[in-house]
Every structure is written in structure tokens, then in C-alpha cells.
Amino acid sequence: LTLDQFDEEQDVPHRVVGTVSQTETIDADRIFLKDVTVSGSFDLRGVGSSALGKLLQSLPIPVFLIAESGSIVFANKASEDLSGSNRLTDISFPCLFPRIQDETRIRSIIEQVFTERKPQVIEAVLAINDKRIWGRIHLRSLRMGVDRSVLVLVQDLTPERMQLVLTQRHRKELQDARDKLEMRVAERTAELTAINERLEIEIADRKRAEAELR
Numbered sequence: 001l002t003l004d005q006f007d008e009e010q011d012v013p014h015r016v017v018g019t020v021s022q023t024e025t026i027d028a029d030r031i032f033l034k035d036v037t038v039s040g041s042f043d044l045r046g047v048g049s050s051a052l053g054k055l056l057q058s059l060p061i062p063v064f065l066i067a068e069s070g071s072i073v074f075a076n077k078a079s080e081d082l083s084g085s086n087r088l089t090d091i092s093f094p095c096l097f098p099r100i101q102d103e104t105r106i107r108s109i110i111e112q113v114f115t116e117r118k119p120q121v122i123e124a125v126l127a128i129n130d131k132r133i134w135g136r137i138h139l140r141s142l143r144m145g146v147d148r149s150v151l152v153l154v155q156d157l158t159p160e161r162m163q164l165v166l167t168q169r170h171r172k173e174l175q176d177a178r179d180k181l182e183m184r185v186a187e188r189t190a191e192l193t194a195i196n197e198r199l200e201i202e203i204a205d206r207k208r209a210e211a212e213l214r
Contacts, residue, residue, distance in 0.1 A: 052144070062135075062154040065142065066093050068114050070107060073149065082128045093152070098127040109139060113150050117141040126154065134158045 053074065056063045062079035064072050075088040093110070097103040102124040109120045119140045126135050136155040141148060 059153075061156070064088070064093060064152040064154075066110060066139075066150040066152055068110075068148070070094055070110055079128075079154070082131050082133070088128070096126045096128060097124055098132070099125060106137070110150055113139050113141050114148065123157070 056065075056074070056076045059076060060078055062082060063074075063076040064079060065074035067073050070092050072088050072091055072093050075083075079088060094103045094106045097106055102122075105122065106124070109122060112118070113120055119138065121136060121138050123134070123136050126133050126137075133154075133156050136157050138153040138155070140151045142151040
């Protein structure tokens with residue numbers, strides 16, 4: 001079983017987890033004030049060398065910072081481990097979603113997070129080079145000085161997802177086997193009933209013939 005087969009599983013629909021109710025932006029300049037210039041600006045492309053970047057690098061799950069254009073301006077080591085030797089910065093984050101509906105959805109969500117500054121969560125397949133994972137993607141507005149970005153954290157749910165698909169597939173196979181068995185039992189029962197009826201008719205005919213001979 002591979003993640004490519006998820007699209008083929010009718011019993012496991014693509015699921016959007018939903019919107020978190022809070023309307024909050026993480027105000028990182030209060031935490032990392034020394035990384036913000038006097039004018040209040042912050043160069044997102046230099047986040048890797050900042051205190052925030054070091055914190056994000058220490059996280060064991062893939063983390064991205066997304067610019068308003070949708071491009072990746074920062075990817076931590078855990079995310080780059082998925083891509084091998086290829087850099088993820090400067091590419092479009094929605095392009096990591098191989099399914100058109102997911103790519104369209106994530107573009108809309110990024111715009112929504114920038115506009116409404118509400119956290120969002122979505123589940124979808126991500127394709128990074130030849131590696132695919134089923135992820136729960138958390139998106140949240142992040143402010144550093146006057147600059148804003150979207151902080152993205154990706155939970156790899158691939159093992160759980162594959163187990164769910166396998167469980168549902170086995171359940172379907174078991175149900176199909178039961179249906180076939182019930183059908184065979186019904187067919188055999190019908191055959192035996194027909195044989196029994198023919199025997200009863202033959203016995204009746206034989207008794208009638210014997211009676212006529214007497």
C-alpha cells in the first residue's frame with residue numbers, strides 16, 4: 001500500500017479538520033526583539049540565523065515560514081530531510097500538494113490566514129521530491145516587527161493513515177467474503193430445495209404407480 005492509493009480509497013475521504021476558533025497572531029517580535037530592526041522590519045529570509053530560526057530548527061517536525069506570495073522563505077532541518085539535497089526555500093508551498101483540489105485549497109487557506117489571522121488546520125498528501133506523506137498541516141499567522149508570514153507545522157500521519165486504509169480495506173474484503181458465502185449458501189439451499197421437491201414428486205408418482213398395479 002502506498003500513499004498514491006489514498007485517492008483510490010472511496011471509504012477514506014479527504015478530510016479538512018477545520019478552523020480553530022481563536023483569532024490570534026503569534027507576536028514573535030516580543031519574544032525575539034533583538035532580531036527586529038529599529039524601523040520594525042525583519043528580513044524573513046534571514047530567519048534561519050535568528051533566535052526564532054534556531055528555535056524552529058530544533059523542532060523535530062517539518063516547519064515552514066510562508067510569505068504572502070505563497071513561497072517558502074524558511075524550512076527547518078526536519079523539512080529539508082524530507083527533500084534530500086534539494087532546497088525548499090523560494091518554491092511555492094502549494095506546489096507541494098500533488099492533488100489539484102488540495103493545492104487550490106491550501107492557496108485559499110494561506111490567503112485566509114494572512115487576511116483573518118485565524119489558525120487553520122487541514123489534512124492532505126504532501127509530495128516532496130519522491131517522498132509522499134499524509135500530513136496534518138497547521139497554519140498560523142506570525143508577526144515579526146511589521147512583517148507577517150504564515151507559520152506552518154506538519155504532523156506526519158502517514159503510519160496512522162495507512163493503518164486506517166488497511167483496516168478499512170480488510171473490513172471491506174471481509175464483508176465481500178461474507179456476502180459471497182451468504183450467496184453460495186443461498187444458492188446451495190435453493191438447489192437442495194429443488195432436489196427435495198423433485199424427490200417428493202418422484203416418490204408420489206411411484207406410490208401412485210404401485211397403487212394402480214394393485
